[in-house]
Amino acid sequence: MFAVYAAEPNADAPLDSLTVGERPEPEVPDGWVAVTVTAASLNMHDLWTLRGVGIKPDQFPMILGCDGAGKLADGTDVVLHSVITSPGWRGEETLDPKRTLLTEKHQGTFAETVVVPERNAVPMPSGMTAVQAAVMGTAWLTAYRMLFVKSGLRPGQTMLVQGASGGVSTALVQLGRAAGMRVWVTGRSEEKRALAEKLGAHATFPSGERLPERVDAVFETVGEATWSHSMRALRPGGVIVVSGSTSGPNPGADLQRLFFLQLSVIGSTMGTRDELADLLTFVANAGISPEIGLELPMEQAEEGFRAMLDGDTAGKIVFTR
The missing domain is CATH 3.40.50.720 (NAD(P)-binding Rossmann-like Domain)
Structure with missing residues (x-):
């Protein structure tokens, strides 16, 4: 499948390891779901991943992208919650010492398909676009x-x-x-x-x-x-x-x-799945339109990464499929 990924860690020249190409289709474990990605937003965390920060060398190649929006197999529009807890954790997910984000252990959202735990696919409010929803999760x-x-x-x-x-x-x-x-x-x-x-x-x-x-x-x-x-x-x-x-x-x-x-x-670090659901409702009810600084096809991801690396941002950078 098509994906934007970090081929290897590169601390000094992170964009040199940014690759646009093909990756294997993901497997879907029990309790997880496959989401067809329609839009995903860029975060500083993706640049840190390219540098090899917060990720072990043996985790590469790693598909980038912490958050996004897409569709389930039945057509349901969803927003992705990127905090993934360790097996058996029952408390607030941001306090799990073994929690991870997408792109740290599990492949990310800059791809045709991303696989997440079922509870991490949060229903998208009606009237919200995929581009708007893609910036919500991080x-x-x-x-x-x-x-x-x-x-x-x-x-x-x-x-x-x-x-x-x-x-x-x-x-x-x-x-x-x-x-x-x-x-x-x-x-x-x-x-x-x-x-x-x-x-x-x-x-x-x-x-x-x-x-x-x-x-x-x-x-x-x-x-x-x-x-x-x-x-x-x-x-x-x-x-x-x-x-x-x-x-x-x-x-x-x-x-x-x-x-x-x-x-x-x-x-304060990230947020919980329930807080994401509340955020989505608040944004929809208040009629807030998130500021999108740059929207690009995922194939042009390098342009977005370069803008972030250079500090040329004015709102969120979003990639679409």
Whole structure:
């Protein structure tokens, strides 16, 4: 079958191992289902896979793609939940120490067909397109969990999103606006800040600029480059919710500010199957149209990967079949 896959790990030149070609048809174990993929979105995780991060060398070749949308054999439209628990796990799937994502142990969604556990194929709401649904399972689910499960924010409070144009950031802006938050965003360029305003941000600021007042919560996916600003931006008792560290994983902790102002730092990773179902309902009911920065046929996947590698993103990158 047709697939876009990592032939081998390549830490220094990840796109050199990106391959568009044929892979064997997948087997379908008991309790799993085959999904014919119609659209799938690109994530930073796919670039890390190409580099060999979070995946053992003997797992290659690995079909890329953490999330997507498609059809079951009976024609049912579904959205894919990419968190796969270990056999016998009964608790929340994000807390399973042996959990995996698609592309870490199991083949991914950049293919004609992907095989997932039956519960990981979530019904798609009517009226939602496959392209819109394809971005939900990773970036939007991460944003939903950060905002509605972890932050403790109430409608009317002020949230700051660090970074204006990435997939999680644009989702946070749209979800926060729809939920009645006051949404502030930082961005490195006027173009990126304009995108955030188009998506519903009430105000935008250059990265690192002092804000007019302190905020109730900061949403962090950037890491070292923005951390000190995030700490300074919080009101006493405020919270930083962290789901990534694209600029570096080791920010200065600023412990004196942390304890003196009684700030909270909360980690957040992906989300559960039930949270994905709730997210889909919320997006459909609120009439939210996810920001798609680039849509390409899967055969042109390298163009999308190169755009992400170069930081040329404005919303999600989606591949279609």
